[in-house]
Amino acid sequence: VEASIPEPQREAWTKNQFESFKDQGEFEKEVVRHVETTLARSMFNCDETAAYSATALAFRDRLIKDWNKTQQRQTFTDSKRIYYLSLEFLMGRALDNAMLNVKGKDIAKGGLNELGFRIEDIISQENDAALGNGGLGRLAACFLDSMASLNYPAWGYGLRYRYGIFKQEIIDGYQVEVPDYWLDFNPWEFPRHDVTVDIQFYGHVRKSQDENGKTVANWEGGEVVTAVAYDMPIPGYDTPSTNNLRLWSSKAASGEFDFQKFNNGEYESSVADQQRAETISAVLYPNDNLERGKELRLKQQYFWVAASLYDIVRRFKKSKRPWSEFPDQVAIQLNDTHPTLAVVELQRILLDKEGLEWDEAWNIVTATFGYTNHTVLPEALEKWPVGLVQHLLPRHLQIIYDINLFFLQSVEKKFPEDRDMLSRVSIIEESQPKMVRMAYLAIVGSHKVNGVAELHSDLIQTTIFKDFVKIYGADKFTNVTNGITPRRWLHQANPRLSELIASKTGGYDYLKDLTTLNKLEQYVDDKDFRKEWAEIKYANKVRLAKYIKSTLDITVNPAALFDVQVKRIHEYKRQQLNIFGVIYRYLQLKEMSPEERKKQAPRVSIFGGKAAPGYWMAKQIIHLINNVGSVVNKDPDVGDLLKVIYLEDYNVSKAEIIIPASDLSEHISTAGTEASGTSNMKFVLNGGLIIGTCDGANIEITREIGQDNIFLFGTLSEDVEDLRHNHTYGKHSVDSGLQKVFEAITTGKFGDANDFGALVSAVRDHGDYYLVSDDFQSYVDTQKMVDEEYKNQEEWVSKCIRSVARMGFFSSDRCINEYAEEIWNIEPLAV
Ligand code: Z2T
Secondary structure (H helix, E strand, C coil): CHHHCCHHHHHHHHCCCCCCCCCHHHHHHHHHHHHHHHCCCCHHHCCHHHHHHHHHHHHHHHHHHHHHHHHHHHHHCCCCEEEEECCCEEEECCHHHHHHHCCCHHHHHHHHHHCCCCHHHHHCCCCCEEECCCHHHHHHHHHHHHHHHCCCCEEEEEECCCECCCEEEEECCEEEEECCECCCCCCCCEEEEEEEEEEEECCEEEEEECCCCCEEEEEECCEEEEEEEEEEEEECCCCCCEEEEEEEEEEECCCHHHHHHHHCCCHHHHHHHHHHHHHCCCECCCCCCCCCCCHHHHHHHHHHHHHHHHHHHHHHHHCCCCHHHHHHHEEEEEECCCCCHHHHHHHHHHHHHCCCCHHHHHHHHHHHEEEECCCCCHHHCCEEEHHHHHHHCHHHHHHHHHHHHHHHHHHHHHCCCCCCHHHHHCCEECCCCCEEEHHHHHHHCCCEEEECCHHHHHHHHHCCCHHHHHHHCHHHEEECCCCECHHHHHHHCCHHHHHHHHHHHCCHHHHCCHHHHHHHHHHCCCHHHHHHHHHHHHHHHHHHHHHHHHHHCCCCCCCCEEEEEECCCCHHHCHHHHHHHHHHHHHHHHHCCHHHHHCCCCEEEEEECCCCCCCHHHHHHHHHHHHHHHHHCCCCCCHHHEEEEEECCCCHHHHHHHHHHCCEEEECCCCCCCCCCCHHHHHHHCCCEEEECCCCCHHHHHHHHCHHHCEECCCCHHHHHHHHHHHHCCCCCCCHHHHHHHHHHHCCECECHHHHHHHHHHHHCCCCCCCHHHHHHHHHHHHHHHHHHHHCHHHHHHHHHHHHHCCHHHEHHHHHHHHHHHHHCCCCCCC
């Protein structure tokens, strides 16, 4: 590395190697300096907000040096970079993570104590960076952590939303959305007012001849919006590598036109233009697994993609390499189809701006991109009306048509006798109105397509993309099972368990190679170890119980089984199955004699998660859960045996409290619908068991930890189609246990029966698309097994330890290494 650094910079380079604070004194001095100068306050006046700001700034100073050097090293060595394009990055809080990654948390804890603060209070001052909906956005955040920790030269590109996912309040049992303005004071972002890109929309295409008589396309007119870069440092764990997350913010272009308007006294319309421009990056669309086809969303996508590609191409051009080497320097991963316009934009740049021939350009494009699919749900597959694309991006539509033409010609050549094939695989759906199928465009424009768990990757190859497997061969399609970062999801969220694990596995190196967790297996039968393990779980449950008491004023018994389902509310995730099961349990308890009741295992059913604001059915589910809670929780017949809790505003920082406190968590989607799931991995890694269907990553978790350590139930994905078919032909009657539940609901036991009519009739009268009735018996029986097994605590804890020992596979480090080898062809940069 040294030799590749130009002489003048070499000295500066070798100074300032990776270091945290020398000692507590140095940290305190830095905090005081920031309070007194950067924040212009006196220590006398330093409250928790100021202490947070100063601590964050002190750590930020440390990160900046490593960050700069990482970027310089990548430039000097001219390494291939991976660019991860994602409309969502669900980062959560940054301070705790930064302290742990640079190994400065103990110093900070002591220093803050000395200054009169508790570190947990300071950490909790920070707003979550909640620029995502759920699994897809959190996966992107885990990937950033792994890419930095493994020293890959990687950039994330996204949008700097002024409002992240809304905050959820529960008022009278209903979800209420409150805007999440999170940017008030954000020490983790660096505005780069000098890094801007002008982005064009609308207008028209004029063809002309260049000096060689070649036809060239000129995209003219329309309007321009400026993208401004905001950078966030992404520190790796125990390495100086600090990568960059670049988020684009929109503002009005300061062109001639606006200036004139301003001078002509058209002040109001000039301000209106400004606001219209800023609208592009104003708000995150709050839908998980649903696309609604809004024009502003398409604008967001092109704005972000065009700015990012401009940036990437600009960086490549500095290397003065021939275009043919672009894919040797650049890999771009499409996180779902949201950034698919990048395929078209790169082809446009190469064709219209750089003058390459179609085939040469197209070979570069397809060698550069990889596409990750995250769902098979039809309502989530992106399609844009041709007319809208034509209007907003006229040149792009032409290029899409050309891509489609060449693609269909090659298909016709290969399958001359299959008449329907062309219309089936066409990027343009010949519907009314015509639609651009973004997933097909992403497949055609990429060299690799992957699903996110084995079952999911098999399903996409045999269902929604099966024609493309015929066309391109199976090698283009692959699986990369999702993973999670053990730094945040074990070490940060569950420090005591992390410490216990470190004491038995030879220190914290397990955080860099999670497979070494297997050393724990030899302690499964060690009574003392089991005791310590159980004590930690209990302490985590006490912490959650306190949180429940302080936010909801409900007392829960930490000795009860904590049964948790926290994730976005969606019919396919089947929170309705869970709450119907809870009602069934309640009805059984009510029927029992006091003696019988004494034999029952106490349970706390904990729910959390947001419904998309426009998803009426999901909101009905939230309402039902809350109403059941208000009946059950005050019923003296039931007492501690059953409590039903709805935790408000589930997000990353709350997950860090909830997940370590679970005994049992629920991952009960209709088989074949949940692409992977990632919270299932988090719960098991924190020593909780899971109840789940044979879906997504549950299947691989079972393979790794063994079927004795997981509670599986329900229909298999290969049977789903037949069952649904039976429903539509009326060959179906509602499960008898579930009928009792419905009777309780419809007789008004949980409030106005009319409120929940739709939830009941979805199952009873409208085909039960998510097979709630089919799986009900098996679910209830399996929950009964859980109750029995929980009574034998020694055995239960053994299962938990054994499971954790076998979870090494689910690190996002393993996952990133697979992407790097199989898709990106990229190597870590030694430090
Ligand atoms: C999302 O969170 C997921 C898939 C989507 O498909 C969209 C969103 Cl916002 C378009 C989730 C999957 O539902 C989940 O199974 C998976 O674990 C996660 O992405 C990460 O791959």
